[in-house]
Amino acid sequence: MLEINNLHASVVDIENSEILNGINLKVGKGEVHAIMGPNGSGKSTLANVLMGRPDYLVTDGDVTLEGESILELRPDQRAHLGMFLAFQYPAEIPGVRPWQFLKAALDSKAESRGEDKMSVRNFSKLFDEKVEAVGINPNLVKRSLNEGFSGGEKKRNEMLQLEVLQPALAILDETDSGLDVDALRIVAEGVNSMRSPERSFIVVTHYQRLLNYITPDVVHILVKGKIVKTGGADLALEVEKDGYQEYLEAAGANA
Amino acid sequence: MTLATPAVAVEKFSGAYESLAAGSSDVPEWLKAVRQQGWATFSELGLPTKRRGNELWKYTNLQPLAAADFAYIVGGLVTVDQIKAAGPWDDAWNTIVVVDGKFSAELSNLHDTVGLDAGSLAEAISSGKGDIESQLASLAGREEYAFTALSTAFIEDGAYIAIADGTELEQPIQVVFVTSDDAESRASYPRMVVDAGANTSIVLIETYLNLSDSAQFSAPVGELFAGDQSTIRHYRVQIENESSFHLGTTRVRQLADSNFTSTSFAVGASIARNDVHTLLDAPGATCTLHGLYMTSGSQQQDQEISTTHAKPGCSSNQFYKGILSGKSHAVFSGKVVVMRDAQKSDATQKDLNLLLSRGAEIDAKPSLEIYADDVTVAHGATAGHVDKDTLFYLQSRGVDEETAKAILVRGFAEEMLNEFEPKALNDFVERITDERIPILLAESDTIGTA
Ligand SMILES: Nc1ncnc2c1ncn2[C@@H]1O[C@H](COP(=O)(O)OP(=O)(O)O)[C@@H](O)[C@H]1O
Numbered sequence: 262m263l264e265i266n267n268l269h270a271s272v273v274d275i276e277n278s279e280i281l282n283g284i285n286l287k288v289g290k291g292e293v294h295a296i297m298g299p300n301g302s303g304k305s306t307l308a309n310v311l312m313g314r315p316d317y318l319v320t321d322g323d324v325t326l327e328g329e330s331i332l333e334l335r336p337d338q339r340a341h342l343g344m345f346l347a348f349q350y351p352a353e354i355p356g357v358r359p360w361q362f363l364k365a366a367l368d369s370k371a372e373s374r375g376e377d378k379m380s381v382r383n384f385s386k387l388f389d390e391k392v393e394a395v396g397i398n399p400n401l402v403k404r405s406l407n408e409g410f411s412g413g414e415k416k417r418n419e420m421l422q423l424e425v426l427q428p429a430l431a432i433l434d435e436t437d438s439g440l441d442v443d444a445l446r447i448v449a450e451g452v453n454s455m456r457s458p459e460r461s462f463i464v465v466t467h468y469q470r471l472l473n474y475i476t477p478d479v480v481h482i483l484v485k486g487k488i489v490k491t492g493g494a495d496l497a498l499e500v501e502k503d504g505y506q507e508y509l510e511a512a513g514a515n516a
Numbered sequence: 517m518t519l520a521t522p523a524v525a526v527e528k529f530s531g532a533y534e535s536l537a538a539g540s541s542d543v544p545e546w547l548k549a550v551r552q553q554g555w556a557t558f559s560e561l562g563l564p565t566k567r568r569g570n571e572l573w574k575y576t577n578l579q580p581l582a583a584a585d586f587a588y589i590v591g592g593l594v595t596v597d598q599i600k601a602a603g604p605w606d607d608a609w610n611t612i613v614v615v616d617g618k619f620s621a622e623l624s625n626l627h628d629t630v631g632l633d634a635g636s637l638a639e640a641i642s643s644g645k646g647d648i649e650s651q652l653a654s655l656a657g658r659e660e661y662a663f664t665a666l667s668t669a670f671i672e673d674g675a676y677i678a679i680a681d682g683t684e685l686e687q688p689i690q691v692v693f694v695t696s697d698d699a700e701s702r703a704s705y706p707r708m709v710v711d712a713g714a715n716t717s718i719v720l721i722e723t724y725l726n727l728s729d730s731a732q733f734s735a736p737v738g739e740l741f742a743g744d745q746s747t748i749r750h751y752r753v754q755i756e757n758e759s760s761f762h763l764g765t766t767r768v769r770q771l772a773d774s775n776f777t778s779t780s781f782a783v784g785a786s787i788a789r790n791d792v793h794t795l796l797d798a799p800g801a802t803c804t805l806h807g808l809y810m811t812s813g814s815q816q817q818d819q820e821i822s823t824t825h826a827k828p829g830c831s832s833n834q835f836y837k838g839i840l841s842g843k844s845h846a847v848f849s850g851k852v853v854v855m856r857d858a859q860k861s862d863a864t865q866k867d868l869n870l871l872l873s874r875g876a877e878i879d880a881k882p883s884l885e886i887y888a889d890d891v892t893v894a895h896g897a898t899a900g901h902v903d904k905d906t907l908f909y910l911q912s913r914g915v916d917e918e919t920a921k922a923i924l925v926r927g928f929a930e931e932m933l934n935e936f937e938p939k940a941l942n943d944f945v946e947r948i949t950d951e952r953i954p955i956l957l958a959e960s961d962t963i964g965t966a
């Protein structure tokens with residue numbers, strides 16, 4: 262499904278600002294990969310580079326989806342291919358209602374694929390179902406997108422969009438942070454219910470907590486812009502117990 | 517003292533003034549005196565083309581207006597269908613139509629509404645309705661301001677609206693000021709007097725349209741009297757063509773516990789000024805002055821908004837939003853004066869702008885003049901571009917860049933559009949906004965991912 266080869270990326274307009282230092286990663290169809298790492302290691306940068314955020318410049322390497330490089334594609338084109346990023350810090354958009362915006366997103370996707378747009382009636386039905394499923398306050402989704410939402414409400418709103426858009430590859434960037442246990446369970450249930458042989462996930466997390474609910478197929482440890490260790494679900498437990506210190510030291514020694 | 521310089525462009529208007537004065541044998545003496553006073557003031561002032569040292573016109577170049585010529589011909593041929601197609605309309609509303617400065621009984625749609633007297637200003641003048649003699653030109657026309665002076669010199673007709681004490685009207689009253697579909701450039705000076713008695717409640721919509729593409733010049737003046745405990749929900753829609761000059765003035769005098777709430781939608785004209793002043797003249801009066809302006813091309817759009825707190829315990833709120841593109845220019849000049857007696861005043865001012873192009877320019881100057889000590893005030897102004905993080909957020913969900921920008925611009929306007937409550941009016945401003953956004957974005961250059 263997704264293949265990352267020797268990916269290097271830095272911040273546009275800042276010299277010598279390399280954040281990703283040669284990432285290699287393969288995510289197969291239907292797999293759930295967890296990416297863990299200390300703060301500042303480049304997890305969000307990786308997630309954003311995959312989605313095509315213009316703040317970053319890919320200086321080397323490649324990313325392919327189903328064998329085709331996506332680096333030249335705009336973010337909306339990547340979305341049309343089935344990619345989705347749940348943001349660590351979702352933007353607040355005054356005056357734009359989630360309903361209206363999600364309809365526009367679905368319409369664009371349908372249009373790009375030459376499919377028929379969903380009728381307003383069917384969309385409303387789907388939307389209401391998903392609102393209930395992710396446990397977001399229905400009054401909230403009548404207001405401006407994310408404006409005045411609490412941290413937890415924003416994350417639920419990201420889950421709402423994930424569930425409506427039904428992507429083939431979902432990248433969740435710390436969707437668990439700032440959530441209480443109930444909300445965490447809703448996120449996990451959402452992911453678990455969407456798991457299928459056709460859909461892959463990259464779950465970025467700082468803590469092992471979320472992985473109690475979502476069992477990953479593969480766990481990667483990202484330190485200083487490089488994947489320093491890859492293992493099974495047990496690796497997350499190890500990190501939980503021992504922390505990132507040993508990896509940081511090793512990366513520091515190499516640098 | 518500076519040397520006296522000749523007043524600009526007075527001669528362009530003098531012929532029309534003289535023939536109006538000569539041909540008005542049936543006009544009451546008091547009005548003749550009012551006109552004369554207006555003309556005297558205007559001939560001294562001329563058009564305010566001088567910008568240096570002229571605080572009111574520092575950011576606005578009126579040279580194009582001074583260079584143009586206009587014929588003064590009141591009343592042209594217009595059909596109801598043309599008006600319905602060009603502006604908001606609802607048959608249930610009481611609608612007064614004023615064509616090139618003249619009230620039209622045929623085009624107006626007036627129902628028999630108890631407590632409402634709505635119709636021609638000329639008729640109100642000739643039959644001496646209500647307090648017309650003391651009200652007309654009392655709030656606008658006696659000060660040293662070229663456009664109200666000019667308008668006062670040419671007082672002939674327009675709209676007169678009187679609401680009897682205790683009358684509460686649910687259906688809006690609309691006044692459509694329209695210039696006819698005529699290739700000729702005309703000048704018009706329609707007046708509006710609104711006399712809202714005590715304990716009244718009305719919704720008032722002022723709409724400015726032109727049906728031709730040629731340059732029109734209008735200097736409309738509205739004078740509104742808000743009686744004790746009256747509530748006026750006012751809307752002002754200005755969508756004149758982009759060759760025209762619109763120098764509009766609204767003056768409101770508010771009595772005890774009255775509430776004047778106004779939202780303006782200003783997108784038209786080549787040079788436009790929306791000059792509003794509210795006088796909070798008795799305790800407990802509140803005013804809310806809001807508006808949305810959108811400019812593209814080389815449009816100039818000014819909001820000259822001021823409130824005087826003359827008595828204690830009043831509150832005022834000014835909040836404007838602007839969306840600017842192309843090489844357009846907008847001015848927000850907000851002023852609040854709190855007089856010495858006006859203790860316990862509460863005043864806020866805010867102006868937020870979205871700049872879509874490098875060539876667009878905003879001059880925002882909120883200002884407060886406070887002579888009382890027990891007051892609460894807050895003011896601020898900002899100008900920003902479309903946020904690139906927000907744009908990325910929308911794009912990452914599959915919305916293409918153009919659509920994403922349109923969604924963001926529309927979102928910026930949304931809270932003002934929502935204030936337009938009457939259904940037909942709301943539909944109208946939404947439609948005009950949705951038509952404008954692609955034009956604004958076509959002239960946009962500061963935002964977006966390459
Ligand atoms: N747009 C940016 N401009 C400047 N520095 C950035 C930018 N994005 C990320 N960084 C820097 O790159 C490093 C990695 O950040 P990030 O990817 O957010 O880490 P993580 O998500 O693992 O906590 C940090 O040092 C951060 O400050």
Ligand SMILES: [Mg+2]
Nearest residue numbers: 304305349435
């Ligand atoms: Mg992060």
